[in-house]
Amino acid sequence: MSEAVRVPDDDPALSNLRLLRTAEGTAAVQRAAGLFAEGVDLLTGLSRLREELGPELAGPAWELARLRARARPVFGADADLLFLTAETLEQAGRPELADRRAARLLADGGGPVADLGCGAGTDTVALARRGASVVAIDRDPVARELTTANAAALGVGSRVRVVGGDVVDVVDRAENGWVASCAAAVLDPARRADGRRQLDPDRWSPPWSTVARLLERVPRALVKVAPGLDHERVPDGVEAEWVSVGGSIVEALLWGTGVSTTWRRTTLLHDGGFLELTAEPDPGTAPAGPVRGWLHEPDPAVIRSGLVALVAADLEATLVDPTIAYLTSDATAGSPWVRSFRVDEVLPFNLKKLRALLRTRGVGRVTVKKRGSAIEPESLARQLRGPGPESAVVVVTRVAGAPTALVCDVSGG
Numbered sequence: 278m279s280e281a282v283r284v285p286d287d288d289p290a291l292s293n294l295r296l297l298r299t300a301e302g303t304a305a306v307q308r309a310a311g312l313f314a315e316g317v318d319l320l321t322g323l324s325r326l327r328e329e330l331g332p333e334l335a336g337p338a339w340e341l342a343r344l345r346a347r348a349r350p351v352f353g354a355d356a357d358l359l360f361l362t363a364e365t366l367e368q369a370g371r372p373e374l375a376d377r378r379a380a381r382l383l384a385d386g387g388g389p390v391a392d393l394g395c396g397a398g399t400d401t402v403a404l405a406r407r408g409a410s411v412v413a414i415d416r417d418p419v420a421r422e423l424t425t426a427n428a429a430a431l432g433v434g435s436r437v438r439v440v441g442g443d444v445v446d447v448v449d450r451a452e453n454g455w456v457a458s459c460a461a462a463v464l465d466p467a468r469r470a471d472g473r474r475q476l477d478p479d480r481w482s483p484p485w486s487t488v489a490r491l492l493e494r495v496p497r498a499l500v501k502v503a504p505g506l507d508h509e510r511v512p513d514g515v516e517a518e519w520v521s522v523g524g525s526i527v528e529a530l531l532w533g534t535g536v537s538t539t540w541r542r543t544t545l546l547h548d549g550g551f552l553e554l555t556a557e558p559d560p561g562t563a564p565a566g567p568v569r570g571w572l573h574e575p576d577p578a579v580i581r582s583g584l585v586a587l588v589a590a591d592l593e594a595t596l597v598d599p600t601i602a603y604l605t606s607d608a609t610a611g612s613p614w615v616r617s618f619r620v621d622e623v624l625p626f627n628l629k630k631l632r633a634l635l636r637t638r639g640v641g642r643v644t645v646k647k648r649g650s651a652i653e654p655e656s657l658a659r660q661l662r663g664p665g666p667e668s669a670v671v672v673v674t675r676v677a678g679a680p681t682a683l684v685c686d687v688s689g690g
């Protein structure tokens with residue numbers, strides 16, 4: 278074994294990773310990937326690999342082949358080259374989003390960028406692929422080994438310097454717009470601990486105090502935050518962006534004062550491209566009005582970013598209630614920012630009356646949606662199910678303060 282792959286015997290994850298980077302390791306992962314692709318089950322796969330490669334390589338090779346297969350739908354061809362652990366794969370974002378972030382951060386100038394908490398190196402690689410030299414910092418030796426391995430495997434190793442360190446201290450030393458000798462930085466705090474999501478930003482690692490300090494001291498900074506981040510936390514002059522894919526928020530970002538161009542932004546990955554909605558200043562709340570022929574459910578990123586009023590104005594729609602993010606208008610919207618449903622009936626919420634109405638309409642299958650109501654959608658859907666051949670969407674919400682059910686056409690708009 279060469280010097281480069283000599284392994285410490287105290288950290289199995291690190292030694293496995295170094296073993297997998299050797300020529301024997303590469304061949305072992307290829308063999309494991311072949312068995313995996315044939316659909317061979319875990320026990321058979323492992324016993325064959327043990328026979329062929331020995332016990333030391335069999336388990337790590339099988340595990341990496343399994344993680345690469347899991348990464349392939351998102352990472353495409355890169356997945357076959359990536360080094361991953363289950364935890365870092367979970368933390369790594371989508372590469373097309375990492376590329377979009379890197380392009381925007383670098384748009385106003387190149388120069389080295391600090392990746393503060395580099396994990397498996399997804400952001401580091403995206404920045405390096407856009408031409409930046411990157412100082413990738415992590416306190417976890419496995420993360421550092423992964424970033425080194427991935428930068429090399431994806432052909433950008435020469436632009437990446439991986440170093441150990443505590444990001445809290447690194448950011449404490451930031452001044453005059455510079456951190457870790459870089460005038461731009463990406464910070465993606467770990468927001469899970471012991472397998473659980475940490476809802477309190479003060480419990481992220483590094484914690485909110487480091488996020489706030491970085492945004493204060495380094496204008497060309499980008500921080501990934503939890504989608505549920507309280508707007509109150511967003512410092513003045515910092516842009517907050519929520520990104521949605523397929524109707525779910527996939528990331529929320531804070532853009533430092535040197536890269537911010539607006540107050541709030543909602544971004545939608547749509548038909549392979551990005552659609553954006555921006556507001557400067559706060560557009561406030563949309564007006565409310567009676568339920569009309571169509572109900573529109575805004576994308577969750579529109580709601581989280583506080584831009585419902587913009588979509589309402591565009592659709593000539595009103596809120597069904599000042600406190601509820603359902604919109605209503607006379608016409609179908611055909612807008613990527615909302616899902617639309619034709620409203621067939623509006624009635625005060627009453628289980629017996631609702632069930633009777635659905636029976637008369639021949640509705641058997643019901644999908645329940647709710648907002649501003651304590652009902653449990655799945656259990657209500659079971660209670661409303663009947664023998665009829667038709668389907669309906671029942672929306673339980675408040676209309677002008679009153680608990681209301683809207684029976685809608687499933688085909689939507």
Ligand SMILES: C[S@@+](CC[C@H](N)C(=O)[O-])C[C@H]1O[C@@H](n2cnc3c(N)ncnc32)[C@H](O)[C@@H]1O
Pocket residue numbers: 365368369370393394395396397398399400401414415416417420442443444445465466467468482483
């Ligand atoms: C969410 S992950 C980053 C994922 C990464 N952006 C990627 O694309 O793969 C957070 C990383 O920050 C590191 N980290 C957390 N607290 C840290 C600290 N105080 N100092 C250095 N690294 C830290 C963790 O070890 C972890 O690798």
